[in-house]
Amino acid sequence: MQLTIIGASGSFPGPGSPASCYLVSANGVDDNGNPKTWRILLDLGNGALGTLQRYVALEDIDAILLSHLHPDHFMDLCGLHVVVRWNPYGWDAGRIPVYGPAGTADRTAIAYGMDPDPGMHPDFEFIDWRQRQAVEIGPLKITPYPVRHPIEESYALRVEATEPTPDGEVTSVLTYSGDTDTAPGLVEAARDAHLFLCEAAFHEGRDDAIDCVHLTGKRAGEMATAADVGRLLLTHIPVWNDPLVTSQEARTTFDGQLAVAVSGVTYTV
Secondary structure, three states: OEEEEEEOEOOOOEOOEOOOEEEEEEEEEOOOOOEEEEEEEEEEOOOHHHHHOOOOOHHHOOEEEOOOOOHHHHOOHHHHHHHHHHOOOOOOOOOEEEEEOOOHHHHHHHHHOOOOOOOOOOOEEEEEOOOOOOEEEOOEEEEEEEOEOOOOOOEEEEEEEEEOOOOOOEEEEEEEOOOOEOOHHHHHHHOOOOEEEEEOOEOOOOOOOOOOOOOEHHHHHHHHHHHOOOEEEEEOEOOOOOHHHHHHHHHOOOOOEEEEOOOOOEEEO
């Protein structure tokens, strides 16, 4: 499984990165048993759609998985709707499955200024998350876990890929935190993950009085240690934060492999 960072800027696009969007690719077979690379998106925040096209043809997106419905995590669905519905050469890829919180279909229609009926239903197949109930997309199994963020539904997503190798099938695990403060569901989602893509939007000593919104680097490290993950990749860092400070905070509570997500970089999980 590979993870390509499309957007890692916290809360809004920055000069070097769109808002949250992560491309996950895994090898499997299609419905006819032919080899296929499956591609899913974890979130599609504002600014991400343009950068995304550097790495994948939009027709090759197999599904979009939304952690929650703040604009920096879903707003570019509006642009993708234009691609699907108004491309003068047509769209032959069918409706794109969109997994998200209840109300995702109405929220995206309202964001675009559309009547929710039919809204974007002709373009996307909207499917509601059910807590801790996995969905399967090709070789990928994705399970949503509830976390703490000031919105009705917010999820961490555990992504498990079972892929063929010369030595037999191998399963790798990626966990994406979405937006959250410390939460039991976050540790559960990240348990023994090979790679933990975790938000760290706050700084210690500055944002201590704010509860139930974001993690600091220190708290992200605590969650990673509690979950016994292999690697920690910090993300969702806003432009007013110093990534070095964030990583230094995380190092005080996590002693494994540690890095900061950068738009355009691909990681093997």
